[in-house]
Amino acid sequence: MKNYSVEKALLIAPVVGPLIYCIGAAILMVFSSSQGSVVAMLALVLSAGIPVSYIATLIIGLPIYNxxxxxxxxxxxxxxxxxxxxxxxxxxxFFSSFKEYGGFELKEFWNIAAIGTILGGAVAYTFARISGVKSASNRSDKDACG
Structure with a gap:
């Protein structure tokens, strides 16, 4: 029997986004022959990304779920x-908060939007799976249209 829990989902799901970002960034750094340290990048992303992900999950994600x-x-x-x-x-x-350090330009927004879509979707999907949210085809109480 599976043990579904919103509390468990709140603990685990927010870590998924920063981990996916780290894996992608590390792969890009290795294949682009970047001179930067992969370990330093991972430490920076995880130390900033995990708190941001937890805060966003609590402030935005949980109210959306409810x-x-x-x-x-x-x-x-x-x-x-x-x-x-x-x-x-x-x-x-998050990136606009670094405006005084250069921030990002409008042309970079589409890259940020694509990455945000992937990371936010991955966190939400993980949260849904852990908390036991049903797929639309498994809903017997109402149809998918409400």
């Missing part, structure tokens, strides 16, 4: 799409 549940439209898909959209906002706000 809203979707209250409206009876909570599915893996609805939560993952919502998380992906929230990921764009969180990552854009």
């Amino acid at each position: 809203l979707l549940k209250k409206k009876e439209i909570l599915t893996i898909t609805s939560l993952t799409v919502s998380g992906a959209l929230a990921g764009v906002i969180v990552l854009a706000l």
Whole structure:
């Protein structure tokens, strides 16, 4: 029997985004023959990314989860799409906070949006799976349209 738990999902899911980012960045650094230290980059990303991910999950993700549940439209898909959209906002706000250090330009926004979509969606999907959110096809109480 599986033990589904929102509390367990809150502890585990926010770590997924920074880990995915680290893996992707490390692969890019290795294959681009970057002179930077992979270990230093991993430490920096994890030390900044994990707290940001937990804060975003609590401030944005949990209210979205509760809203979707209250409206009876909570599915893996609805939560993952919502998380992906929230990921764009969180990552854009995170990078814009470095404005005095150069921040990011509008042309870079699309890269940030793509990365935010992947990371936010991955955190939300992981949260949904751990907390036991059903897929739309498994919902017997209502159809997917509400």
